[in-house]
Amino acid sequence: MPSMPLSLYLLAVAVFAMGTSEFMLAGLVPDIATSLDVSLGAAGLLTSAFAVGMIVGAPLMAALARRWPARASLLGFVSLFAAAHVVGALTTSFAVLLVTRTVAALANAGFLAVALSTAATLVPADRKGRALAVLLSGTTVATIAGVPGGAVLGTVLGWRATFWAITLLCLPAAFGIVKGVPAHAGKSSQDSPAGISLRAEIAQLAMPRLVLAMLLGALVNAATFATFTFLAPIVTGTAGLGELWVPVVLVLFGIGSFAGVTLAGRLSDQRPGIVIGVGGPMLLLGWVALATLAIQPVALLLLVFxxxxxxxxxxxxxxxxxxxxxxxxxxxxxxxxxxALNIGAAGGPLVAAATLGADAGNLGPVWTSSLLVAVALLIALPLLRVVAPRAGQAQAIG
Structure with missing residues (x-):
């Protein structure tokens, strides 16, 4: 099987830097809450603010940048992302920090939207799942190395040090874009004789299959973020482990996520039904198991992976x-x-934060994850042939 283009891996380096920033708050929420004198739930909303910025920013930035050269767009978004982190590292105001997270999210959204569209032009039409897996490997490596590293850095030097570290990570990412992304990348569709208008592209949102895929992706990602955002209090409170166990748990989650996205990259193009039909019920059972067994440290560590x-x-x-x-x-x-990814990332922590004061306590977010995956399965499993048609199968629907 032919390998993926080098430029995809260089884009993944930038995704690593941005993924580290997006996910690092999972290990820093308690420290930020104490430092800026806000509640744990309010500090958790920083993750939602980032996700909301990405929801709004993804279509907005993609529309603005659709006629720009992909390389210039990607470089501009990385530069804006770095600037937002400089301001975030310097501020003493929670409101300003919230704004910087939104600005960084707009930049991240623009970058990821352009990167995903660019990736689709760098590989054959039937290998989009593999290309997506390469890009998302940057995110999963962020959870393995970047996020736990940020948690350790935050524990030792304070949460502001992690913002400076993200700024520094943007430098090699920018270099990789300049050197690795072809000047013509991502332009084939815009420059084609049949040039598709923005209105025609937006009209695709009326397609039932597209809406269904977006809805299911949002629900599953909401479940992931509902628990991931509040892992720190589960580790230190429910399981009774020390603060330095938080990055260990994040590493385990990251290693698991890397394994999962790598496996999915090999199956999602040709056999998506297997991943959804088998992996979905297993994911639901896993969240229920975590909600009931998190008090046991060994069970927590295994289930997080x-x-x-x-x-x-x-x-x-x-x-x-x-x-x-x-x-x-x-x-x-x-x-x-x-x-779709970030509608889930915004909604999951919002719902999970509301459960923190309920009877379930720190485990409220895990029960939230269970419910969200259950809803996704109730929709997906009866429509599995629509959600995940076999390779080459006709895809006409209502």
């Missing part, structure tokens, strides 16, 4: 389905996939 693998395998497969169903929107399709 398993849930990382299952969450990213199922989630990346569903987002790959978004890219396939959005084939008629070559410059905006990446933004639809990005929006």
């Amino acid at each position: 398993v849930q990382g693998a299952l969450s990213f395998a199922l989630g990346s497969t569903l987002i790959a389905r978004v890219l396939y169903e959005a084939a008629g929107a070559p410059t905006m399709g990446g933004s639809y996939a990005t929006a």
Whole structure:
């Protein structure tokens, strides 16, 4: 099987830097809450603010950048992302920090939307799932190395040090874009004689299959973020482990997520039904098991790894389905996939934060994850042949 283009891996380096920033708050929420004198739930909303910025920013930035050279767009978004982190590292105001997270999210959204659309032009039409897996490997490596590293850095030097570290990570990412992304990358669809209008690309959102894939991707990602955002209090409170165990748990989740997205990359193009039909029920059972067994440290460590693998395998497969169903929107399709991911990333922590004061306490977010996956399965399993058609199968629907 031919290898993926080098430029995809260089884009994944930038995704690593941005993924580290997006996910690092999972290990820093308690420290930020104490430092800026806000509640744990309010500090958790920083993750939602980032996700909301990505939801709005994905289609907006993709629309603005659809006629720009992909390399220039990607470089501009990385530069804006770095600037937002400089301001975030310097501020003493929670409101300002919230704004910087939104600005960084807009930049991240624009980058990811353009990167996803660009990736689709760098590989054959039937390998979008593999290309997506390469890009998402940057995210999963962020959870393995970047996020736990940020948690350790935050524990030792304070949460502001992690913002400076993200700024520094943007430098090699920018270099990789300049040196690794071809000047013509991502332009084939815009420059084609049949040039598709923005209105025609937006009209793709009326396609039932595309809406279904986006909905399911959002629900599964909401489940992932509902628990991931509040892992720190589960580790230190429910399981009774020390603060330095938080990065260990994040590493385990990250290793699992890397394994899951790697496996899904090999299956999501040709056998997506297996990932959804088998992995989905297993993911639901895993969240229920974590909610009931998290008080046991060994069970917590094992289940965090398993849930990382299952969450990213199922989630990346569903987002790959978004890219396939959005084939008629070559410059905006990446933004639809990005929006689906981050509607979930915004909604999950919001719902989970509301459960923290309930009877379930720290485990409220895990029960939230269970409910969200259950809803996704109730929709997906009866429609499995629609959600995940066999390779080459006709895909006409209502």
